[in-house]
Amino acid sequence: MGTIKRDVSSMMDIWVDSATELELQVTVARLPGMDLVETLSVSVNGNAVTPEEIMGEAGTRIHRLNVERGNVLVQYSAAINTPADPVAVQVGERSLYLRPSRYAEADKFFGYVSAEFDLSKPPIELLYEVSRFVAARLNYIPGASDPIDGAEDTLLANAGVCRDFAHLVVALLRALNIPARLVAVYAPGCVPMDFHAVAEALIDDKWLVVDATGLAPRQALVRIATGRDAADTAFLDNHSGNITLNNYEVIATVDGDLPIDNGADHVSIG
Structure with missing residues (x-):
C-alpha cells in the first residue's frame, strides 16, 4: 500500500x-x-x-x-x-470465522452457494466472484435496512448499506468454506462519509479485504475494529x-x- x-x-x-x-x-x-x-x-x-x-x-x-x-x-x-504491518493470522481464526454468527448466518446459505457459484474454483477466485455478485445484487440505499437485519434479510431485500453488503459477503464466503469477518474502518473517499464496513477473507494464510459497495479505495482504509459481524464492531x-x-x-x-x-x-x- x-x-x-x-x-x-x-x-x-x-x-x-x-x-x-x-x-x-x-x-x-x-x-x-x-x-x-x-x-x-x-x-x-x-x-x-x-x-x-x-x-x-x-x-x-x-x-x-x-x-x-x-x-x-x-x-x-x-x-x-x-x-x-499486515495483520498476522492467529491460531484458531480459521475455525472462528467459518462459524455462522448473529448477522452473517452462513448456515442458511450452504444450498444457495452451491447453485450460484462453482465450488471447484480456487478460494481467491471465489472471493472476488462473491464481491462482484453482492455488488450486482444489492442497491446501496440508506434507510433500506433495519439495524437487526442479517445477511438473509439483505439478500431478500436486495438493498442495504455498507454493513449489509459486508454481512452478505461474509456469510456467502463462510458458506463456501472461506473464513471471513467484518472490519469497521475509516474510509477516505467514501461518499457519503461515515464509519464504513468491509469484509476480510483468509486466503493462503493472508487476510485480504473486499468491499462490495465500491465506495472507497481499499488501499486507503484504516482499521478500527475487527470481529465476526457488526455485533462485535459497533462504534457505539x-x-x-x-x-x-x-x-x-x-x-x-x-x-x-x-x-x-x-x-x-x-x-x-x-
Whole structure:
C-alpha cells in the first residue's frame, strides 16, 4: 500500500437518559509498524473522564465507561503517518470465522452457494466472484435496512448499506468454506462519509479485504475494529440504561490524491 498518510477524526454527542455502561470503538486499531499520533477525549456533562481501554481482535480497542444521566461528548483525531504491518493470522481464526454468527448466518446459505457459484474454483477466485455478485445484487440505499437485519434479510431485500453488503459477503464466503469477518474502518473517499464496513477473507494464510459497495479505495482504509459481524464492531454500544445518539461526524482524508482501486488487486489492511 506504500506510505499513504491519512488523517481521521470522529465526534459523537450522546444523551444518557438513565445510567448505563458505554462501549466505544472509534480509535484506530493499534498494530505493529504503524506510526500513529492520536487524541481521544471523552467528557460527561463537561467534565473530562478517562475510559477503560480493552484490547480485542487485530488491534481493536474498546473504550468502556459507566455513565450516569447526562451528556457525553466523544472527540477523536488521528494522523496515520505510516501504515501498520499486515495483520498476522492467529491460531484458531480459521475455525472462528467459518462459524455462522448473529448477522452473517452462513448456515442458511450452504444450498444457495452451491447453485450460484462453482465450488471447484480456487478460494481467491471465489472471493472476488462473491464481491462482484453482492455488488450486482444489492442497491446501496440508506434507510433500506433495519439495524437487526442479517445477511438473509439483505439478500431478500436486495438493498442495504455498507454493513449489509459486508454481512452478505461474509456469510456467502463462510458458506463456501472461506473464513471471513467484518472490519469497521475509516474510509477516505467514501461518499457519503461515515464509519464504513468491509469484509476480510483468509486466503493462503493472508487476510485480504473486499468491499462490495465500491465506495472507497481499499488501499486507503484504516482499521478500527475487527470481529465476526457488526455485533462485535459497533462504534457505539451500551449495556442497560437508555441512550440517544444526538449527533455524530466522521472525517477521513489522505495526503494527496486518493489511490485508484480497480477492485481486482489483492489488498490487505493493517
